[in-house]
Structure formats: structure tokens, C-alpha cells
Amino acid sequence: MKYAFNTSVGRVRPHNEDSGGIFLHPKGAVLAIVADGxxxxxxxDVASQMTSDILQQRWLATSELRxxxxxxxxxxxxxEVVNETLFMHAKENRDCQGMGTTVVVAVCTNDFVSLGHVGDSRGYLLNRCGFQQKTSDHSLVNELVRTGQITVEQAEHxxxxxxxxxxxxxxxxIKIDVETVDWEENDTIILCSDGLSNKVTDLEIEELLQTKGHSVNEKVDxxxxxxxxxGGEDNITVAIVHYTHDRQEQG
Structure with a gap:
């Protein structure tokens, strides 16, 4: 597998409330995380960074999961551990009252990818069947679209x-959505915060991922x-994991 992660404060906000990363387990599987605080x-910042830190620590400490x-x-x-920890931290620290974060994670093995998410940070899969959003936004606007009260076009604005x-x-x-999908050579998983999905269309993401001659780092950037x-009005965070039988590496 090849993988890359990056985050940007954007062009408007004074600080970056996104966090995440990609973490290689000693037994070979990869955990990708994007959290939007x-x-x-x-x-x-506190909520998203705590989320990333806790998940990373638990990932590296766990035994091999097959x-x-x-x-x-x-x-x-x-x-669930992250949610409980954040909730108690906000309760005990006045400066953090009202804090929260989205999260989307992907555990990538040689045979399948398991995705989990809460909020509107997204996970997509590119494979021979096309490019598909595998997560469903936990947002008011998406619920209005789902129930037919507004159109997808109306949701954009x-x-x-x-x-x-x-x-x-x-x-x-908290209720957590979890799904496992098969993947194979040349498939790609991409996770992102809404700082990307609100500015770049699914078709544009798909076309860039399929561009030949660019590394995963270059595609993220x-x-x-x-x-x-x-405009860069929001923080922007992207994680890409590309399935190749080459050795595990960033790049």
C-alpha cells in the first residue's frame, strides 16, 4: 500500500481545527483518520487532536485483527472510547464546553477496508466499478435530501x-456507522473533511485520483x-491509501 496525508488551515481561518493521519500497524494493516473539530x-483543535491521538494509540497497541x-x-x-473521553473532557474543562468533532476512519488490510464515521467528513472508494462515496453525511442538509425535502442542487447552497x-x-x-468493503490491486480509498468536499466535486476528485504519473502525495497536495x-474558507484535510502490492510506504 502507498499512502499520504496532509492538512491545510485554508485561506481564511486563523487556526486549523482538523487533525488525523495514517498509521501503519506492526503487522501490516493501515489506519487512516480524518477528524474535523x-x-x-x-x-x-483539542477535540480533533484528542480523537486522532486516542485512535492512533489504540491502533498501535492492539493485537493483529484479521x-x-x-x-x-x-x-x-x-x-466510543473517544466519544466518552471528549464528552468528559468538555464537561470538566470550561474552555472546552461545546466542543466536538467529526471522524472518519479506514482500516485497510490486504483483503478489505473497514470504514467507520460520525459526522460529515467523508470516505470514498475508487475501484473498477467507479468512484463512490461510501459514507453518508450525518448532517441536516443530507437528511433533507434523503427525505426528499430539498434537491442535491439546493443542498449545495x-x-x-x-x-x-x-x-x-x-x-x-454516539451512533457509529461502520461498513466493510472488498478491495484489490489499484483500488484507492480517500478520506476528507468538508473543507475539500465543499469545494471540489466528486467527479474532480475521481479524475485527479485516476491521473497517471502522480504520487499519492502529489494527489493529496x-x-x-x-x-x-x-476560496479556502475552511480547513482542508485529505488522506489517500492506494492498494498496491509494493512494500508499505508513504509517497
């Missing part, structure tokens, strides 16, 4: 587009550059 002061059911259970339990229906740290318990060139 929110909250007053710099509490969003079956999809085992990895899905690990994702659920780990995100809806005044309440940033309202989330689920986020980590805001309630003592090009996507972030596109979002910044279109």
Missing part, C-alpha cells in the same frame, strides 16, 4: 449546510491546492 476558542467483524468491533469500541446531526463529544453516547484556490 468544532467549538469555541480552540476547543475544536476478520472484518473483529476490525468493525475495534472501530466501534475505539470511537443551503444556509444550514454546516449543521451536524451527529458529532463526537457532544453527547454521552493537488486536491488541497484546488480547495484553497476556490
Amino acid at each position: 468544532m467549538g469555541g476558542h480552540q476547543a475544536g 476478520k472484518p467483524t473483529e476490525i468493525e468491533q475495534w472501530i466501534r469500541e475505539s470511537i 443551503h444556509p444550514r449546510k454546516n449543521v451536524l446531526l451527529r458529532a463526537l463529544g457532544t453527547e454521552p453516547t 493537488k486536491l488541497i491546492k484546488m480547495a484553497n484556490e476556490r
Whole structure:
């Protein structure tokens, strides 16, 4: 597998409330994380960074996970631990009251990818069947689209587009969406915060991922550059994992 991660503060916001990374397990599987924090002061920074740190620590400390059911259970339990930790931290620290974060994670093995998410940070899969969003945004606007109250086109410019229906740290318990998909040689997983998906279309992401001659690092950086060139009003975070039988490496 080849993989790359990067994050940008964008062109408007004073600090970056996104966090995440890609972490190689000693037994070979890869964990990719994108978290988009929110909250007053710099509490969003705290929420997203705590999320990334806790998931990374649990990932590197766990024994080898072989079956999809085992990895899905690990994702659920780990995100539940994060949620409880954030909720208590906000309760005990006045500066962090109201903080929360989205999260999307992908555990990539040689046979399958297990995705888990809360919020509107997204996970996509590119394979021989095409390019597909594998996560469903936990947002007010997506719910309005799903129930037929507004169109996809209306959702693009809806005044309440940033309202989330689920986020980590805001309630003592959380519902987590988890799914496992098969993947094979040349398939690609991409995770991103809404700083990318609000500025770059799915078709544009797909076309860039299919561009020949660019490394995964270059593709990550090009996507972030596109979002910044279109205003960069939000923080932008992208993680790409490309399935190749070459040795595990960043790049």
C-alpha cells in the first residue's frame, strides 16, 4: 500500500481545527483518520487532536485483527472510547464546553477496508466499478435530501449546510456507522473533511485520483491546492491509501 496525508488551515481561518493521519500497524494493516473539530476558542483543535491521538494509540497497541467483524468491533469500541473521553473532557474543562468533532476512519488490510464515521467528513472508494462515496453525511442538509425535502442542487447552497446531526463529544453516547468493503490491486480509498468536499466535486476528485504519473502525495497536495484556490474558507484535510502490492510506504 502507498499512502499520504496532509492538512491545510485554508485561506481564511486563523487556526486549523482538523487533525488525523495514517498509521501503519506492526503487522501490516493501515489506519487512516480524518477528524474535523468544532467549538469555541480552540476547543475544536483539542477535540480533533484528542480523537486522532486516542485512535492512533489504540491502533498501535492492539493485537493483529484479521476478520472484518473483529476490525468493525475495534472501530466501534475505539470511537466510543473517544466519544466518552471528549464528552468528559468538555464537561470538566470550561474552555472546552461545546466542543466536538467529526471522524472518519479506514482500516485497510490486504483483503478489505473497514470504514467507520460520525459526522460529515467523508470516505470514498475508487475501484473498477467507479468512484463512490461510501459514507453518508450525518448532517441536516443530507437528511433533507434523503427525505426528499430539498434537491442535491439546493443542498449545495443551503444556509444550514454546516449543521451536524451527529458529532463526537457532544453527547454521552454516539451512533457509529461502520461498513466493510472488498478491495484489490489499484483500488484507492480517500478520506476528507468538508473543507475539500465543499469545494471540489466528486467527479474532480475521481479524475485527479485516476491521473497517471502522480504520487499519492502529489494527489493529496493537488486536491488541497484546488480547495484553497476556490476560496479556502475552511480547513482542508485529505488522506489517500492506494492498494498496491509494493512494500508499505508513504509517497
